[in-house]
Amino acid sequence: MTAKKRVGVLISGRGSNLQALIDAAKAQEYPAELALVISNVPGVQGLARAEAAGIQTRAIKHQDFPSRETFEAALDAALNEAGVELLCNAGFMRLLTGSFVSRWLNRHLNIHPSLLPAFKGLDTHGRVLRSGTQITGCTVHFVRAAMDDGPIVAQAAVPVLPGDTEDALADRVLAAEHRLYPHALRLVASGQVAVDGERASGMPAGMGDSALFSPPLPGNF
Structure with a gap:
């Protein structure tokens, strides 16, 4: 078996x-x-989840650094020390500089709760509901310096239902995210998907460039 990423x-x-x-x-x-989990906020539940799974953790507070660049240098050093090959944002609430993005170019994934390029940024579900959109979802993409931009690895569609509230829609989208992110990481870590120019390519036949699907039940990947 090929060594795991x-x-x-x-x-x-x-x-x-x-x-x-x-x-x-x-x-x-x-x-x-998973070799390392880093939080910029100490004491969060995510660190406890990682520790319970036996994964190395670090808390690196961005407030402890005089600039974004010095904070990101600390992130980069910790990731390299742990031998990290691929990087995933999972609710990381900091924008990263172009310099950091360049160091991890095409090795860095993010998940966003919309069908990009629609509804980039914050207040996603509120904007979806106000727009009258009938289908939303989530996207895993390679990170670029622009917010919520970059080659799309995979997407999952989620219907907007009559009478939806922001919370109800967010819960359904989050359930789709929990299925989509492991699927997308599998595609990238296995080498089935890579970046060609500014497009993700090499997907299984028939799935196309952005692999849009309705997520199956857990365990069906």
Whole structure:
């Protein structure tokens, strides 16, 4: 079996998407292992999740550094020290500089709760509901310097239901995220998907460039 890719995860909070990655990585055939979890907020639930799974953790407070660049240098040093090969944002609430993005170019994933390029940024579900959109979802993409931009690895569609509230819609999208992120990381870590120019390519036949699907039940990947 090919050696598993060593993955670092950046978080800022409860780490529910982190937990989905932890659970997926327990499978012997999964092509990635979580090597390090870093939070810019000490004491969050996500760090406890990682520690319970036996994963190395670090709390690196951005407030302890005089600039974004020095904070990111500390992130980079910790990731390299742990031998991280792929990086995943999972609720990491900090924008990263172009310099950091360049160092991890095409090795850095993010998940966003919309079908990008629609509804980039914050207040996603509120904007979806106000727009009258009937289908939303979530996207895993390679990180670029622009917010919520970059080659799309995979997407999952979620219907907007009559009478939806922001919380109800957010809960359904989050459930889709928990299925989508492990699937997308599997594609990248196994080498099935890579970046060609500014597009993700090499997906299984028939899935296309952005792999749009309705997520199956857990365990069906």
